[in-house]
Amino acid sequence: MSLFERNGFDAFVTGLPGTSFVDQWDSHVAKVGSKVFTLLSGEGTAARVVAKCPEESFEILTALDGIRQAPYFAKRKWVEIGGNSPLSDEELVHYLTRSYELVAAGLTKKLRQELGITQIS
Template identity: 65%
Template sequence: MATGIFEAKSFDRFIATLAGTSLVDQWDSHVAKVGGKVFVLLSANEEGAALTFKCSEESFELLTSLDGVGQAPYFAKRKWVSVAERAPLSPPELEAYVKRSYELVAAGLTRKARQELGIII
């Protein structure tokens, strides 16, 4: 059973705490964007729910060494990971990684766009 951020309502509530975000259903996933750019996807497959998000190079190496975490298809060359529910990460750890993904993607927005969206990094 999905828990924490892997549950759609919890995912939506957490995303709503981040400035300038929007949620859309796209690519058979629940997708969170900042300034129109994707920073995390919540999807389901036969094994359960999974989160896909951007991470730093150091985090990419660490995370992909864990059971239940792998390179995200179509995103891997840009340091994106896919984390299955069975991965040994706590809800607070996952939220921290998702927030970091948000910050990495938001940092790529123009200063003007960040200001308009109320984003402080």
């Protein structure tokens, strides 16, 4: 199942502890605690996934076709990954997991414990 389709996106995100969904900004938004860590917008060939990434990855990713700075998120190192990007499914899972970890690391220790988040890389 593709992460650029809602079923595949939801299946992946629900496997991460403490996640929830909300539909806002014309997108399907995944949060950990109350903080956004990824979102899915568009459908079919116009589908896009937005994720937070470390600065080094931001520079590498935005140099690839089909990946650009995410509108409204760019100053905080967020990327918008199009369905036509050269990333494999495995690489996309890696970047979405990393986005989750980066955002979850910013939560309080108490909230991470309440949400069942036991380990952050």
